[in-house]
Amino acid sequence: MSDHSASPPPLGPEETDDLAGxxxxxxxxxxxxxxxxxxxxxxPKLQEAIWAWERRLQPYTAMVEPVTPSNRLWQRITxxxxxxxxxxxxxxxxxxxxxxxxxxxxxxxxxxxxxxxxSIIVAIGLxxxxxxxxxxxxxxRYLVVLMTPQHTQAGWIVQAxxxxxxxxxxxxxxxxxxxxxxxxxxxxxxxxxxxSLGLVEPGETRQLSLDDLPPLEDNQLFELTLEDDSxxxxxxxxxxxxxxxxxxxx
Amino acid sequence: MRCLxxxxxxxxxxxxxxxxxxxxPSAADHGALLEACARGERQALQQLYAQEGxxxxxxxxxxxxxxxxxxxxxxxxxxxxxxxxxxxxxxRGSGKTWIFSVARHLxxxxxxxxxxxxxxxxxxxxxxxxERAQEAETDMQDHFDWLGHGDLDRCLAQLAPERRNCLFHAxxxxxxxxxxxxxxxxxxxxxxxxxxxxxxxxxxxxx
Numbered sequence: 001m002s003d004h005s006a007s008p009p010p011l012g013p014e015e016t017d018d019l020a021g022x023x024x025x026x027x028x029x030x031x032x033x034x035x036x037x038x039x040x041x042x043x044p045k046l047q048e049a050i051w052a053w054e055r056r057l058q059p060y061t062a063m064v065e066p067v068t069p070s071n072r073l074w075q076r077i078t079x080x081x082x083x084x085x086x087x088x089x090x091x092x093x094x095x096x097x098x099x100x101x102x103x104x105x106x107x108x109x110x111x112x113x114x115x116x117x118x119s120i121i122v123a124i125g126l127x128x129x130x131x132x133x134x135x136x137x138x139x140x141r142y143l144v145v146l147m148t149p150q151h152t153q154a155g156w157i158v159q160a161x162x163x164x165x166x167x168x169x170x171x172x173x174x175x176x177x178x179x180x181x182x183x184x185x186x187x188x189x190x191x192x193x194x195x196s197l198g199l200v201e202p203g204e205t206r207q208l209s210l211d212d213l214p215p216l217e218d219n220q221l222f223e224l225t226l227e228d229d230s231x232x233x234x235x236x237x238x239x240x241x242x243x244x245x246x247x248x249x250x
Numbered sequence: 251m252r253c254l255x256x257x258x259x260x261x262x263x264x265x266x267x268x269x270x271x272x273x274x275p276s277a278a279d280h281g282a283l284l285e286a287c288a289r290g291e292r293q294a295l296q297q298l299y300a301q302e303g304x305x306x307x308x309x310x311x312x313x314x315x316x317x318x319x320x321x322x323x324x325x326x327x328x329x330x331x332x333x334x335x336x337x338x339x340x341x342r343g344s345g346k347t348w349i350f351s352v353a354r355h356l357x358x359x360x361x362x363x364x365x366x367x368x369x370x371x372x373x374x375x376x377x378x379x380x381e382r383a384q385e386a387e388t389d390m391q392d393h394f395d396w397l398g399h400g401d402l403d404r405c406l407a408q409l410a411p412e413r414r415n416c417l418f419h420a421x422x423x424x425x426x427x428x429x430x431x432x433x434x435x436x437x438x439x440x441x442x443x444x445x446x447x448x449x450x451x452x453x454x455x456x457x
Binding site: 014017018021022024025026027028029030033047048051054055056057058059060061062063064065066067068069070073074076077078080081189190192193234236238 | 292295296299303304305307308309311312313317320321324325328329332333334342343344346347348350351354358359362363364394395396399400401402417418420421422424425426427430445446449450452453456
């Protein structure tokens with residue numbers, strides 16, 4: 001069931017409806033939910049069955065007392081949307097101004113007050129060699145600067161020469177506590193959860209192929225979390241985020 | 251790719267609807283607001299938030315049991331609603347159904363993956379089940395004031411109260427099978443079978 005490459009066996013009409021009903025009701029396990037979400041894009045009958053249960057049950061959410069959101073919540077939502085729009089418009093700008101990438105990186109990095117100057121210089125230096133260096137191919141390339149969650153330090157750079165091959169390069173030092181490991185994850189906007197790209201060693205450059213995943217896309221999230229030394233026991237992160245960033249298309 | 255003049259006209263229509271909605275929220279046309287979101291009209295998202303934010307937050311707080319986490323989920327839900335508004339298909343259900351499903355599934359994914367992976371070994375599970383089966387008194391009381399909310403009322407009425415309770419502890423509280431078994435003081439296998447049969451009975455009743 002959890003095998004990514006094999007397509008799941010087809011379901012009969014009653015099985016489909018049972019699965020849809022339990023999915024909407026919420027009684028499926030995390031694994032079963034992921035399985036449903038993987039089936040969905042290619043299973044119109046399952047989509048229809050889920051919609052039918054959503055339509056039937058949604059009116060009963062009215063039994064729950066409303067809770068007034070804090071004033072900050074709407075501001076947070078608009079800030080997130082504004083940030084994304086800024087990224088998008090600077091992507092358009094980049095298409096016409098070759099120096100746009102550096103301007104944008106500078107803009108992004110200086111936005112995070114308190115970022116170590118050294119890490120900005122390293123990040124921009126790397127970006128510059130990537131964007132303007134020799135041997136640049138016309139195919140799309142991506143860059144991710146992985147920062148600490150408080151944006152005080154850049155720790156890693158992900159660069160992709162193609163949407164299928166990426167490399168993860170350290171640009172700082174990181175001490176892993178005993179018995180722990182750093183696990184590398186990625187998630188595009190419309191994936192239901194992050195996918196593990198394996199464990200990484202501090203200070204070590206890793207080449208990875210994304211053959212089992214959809215091609216890399218703009219704004220795709222990358223993160224490194226601190227897990228037990230054998231990695232997360234679940235199919236998603238269980239430990240705290242150490243470094244996080246989003247892909248920028250060069 | 252924004253089409254300015256038609257969207258302007260649409261939005262005026264939406265606002266007229268919304269004036270009605272001020273006195274009667276259910277009259278608001280969520281589907282039209284989602285279409286406006288898909289065209290990039292931020293005010294439409296704000297209207298959805300103004301109309302449904304507190305109800306959505308209520309639903310999510312009930313499932314995740316933590317106000318702060320629930321607000322994080324509502325944040326993600328509205329970002330998703332904005333980004334995916336173009337995928338909303340009005341032929342499959344209402345805009346309201348869609349936005350509630352976006353928020354609920356984020357909340358369910360959260361509780362299933364993070365907090366409630368409570369597992370007990372088989373022996374303990376068997377012992378608990380045996381105890382529950384002995385202790386379980388007949389619970390004929392409804393735990394939820396479910397009547398009068400939807401078209402499913404007629405079919406829900408044909409289920410025994412404790413089976414309705416199982417369905418709503420799942421749907422409203424976001425309880426997993428083991429959590430429902432604990433709450434209902436019934437063996438896990440019984441609860442699983444009840445839910446499966448209840449869904450089949452509802453399907454039968456609706457067909």
